[in-house]
Amino acid sequence: MNDNKEFEIVRHVMHHNHPLTRQSLNYLHRSERRMTSPKEQVIQAMTECGLRPIDSYNCMSYEAGGEDLLGHSKKDHFNCCYKLKMKPINGSDSQTVVDKLYEQMTEDNEFFFRVRLSEDGKVCCLFWRDAMMLEDYKIYGDVMVFDTTYRTNKYNLICAPFVGINNHWRNTMFACAFIGDETK
Structure with a gap:
């Protein structure tokens, strides 16, 4: 604590740090997940073709080379499907x-x-x-x-x-x- 009664960083010791998650699970961090407009368009097209959300997620995961390379989680995918399903009252x-x-x-x-x-x-x-x-x-x-x-x-x-x-x-x-x- 400094003279102004505020906390202040004075030293950073690197060997006390460790990764927050295993490298293989980093894709699940919110900062790493992205639901882009092109992805939403693909999900909408798959939904309009009659694919269930889990099937469209599995298809997109397969095309990306695995869930960890897809760029969004299953929950993100299901939320996107839900939002696309909801339409405002015309x-x-x-x-x-x-x-x-x-x-x-x-x-x-x-x-x-x-x-x-x-x-x-x-x-x-x-x-x-x-x-x-x-x-x-x-x-x-x-x-x-x-x-x-x-x-x-x-x-x-x-x-x-x-x-x-x-x-x-x-x-x-x-x-x-x-x-x-x-x-x-």
Whole structure:
């Protein structure tokens, strides 16, 4: 510690150092992994041809001469496949959904919904409940489960049902939402 009460390196002794990992595993370091645009295009082409993510990973590994020469990990590959699978809601799909919700609203005066759009006009959150869901909530809403463990759909929205149990020990839905990942 120097006179300013800060730590300061005064000597480096090389024989106390050792590699963090074995040389054969260096390709797994985050700094060594690269998911380039050409790789993403190849993965997208393989996915469009019907190859499963594991098959496209194995094919690319074989072509590169092994997993250690591929330049990205299996997890990176699967994440890329997942991101390519997710598509934003295009205008016609979101407009159709909103039209159906407004149609339902005219038929059911207890129907309620809210849609939140992102800055670029895409649906990022959607919530709705109808009269029957409201009635079930009033009767059986003592305990409610908000479950977001369902996978995201092709629009990258997570299905989040609000569920309870009725007097027959059956699931009953109180409301439902599709929630977008606000961090993206």
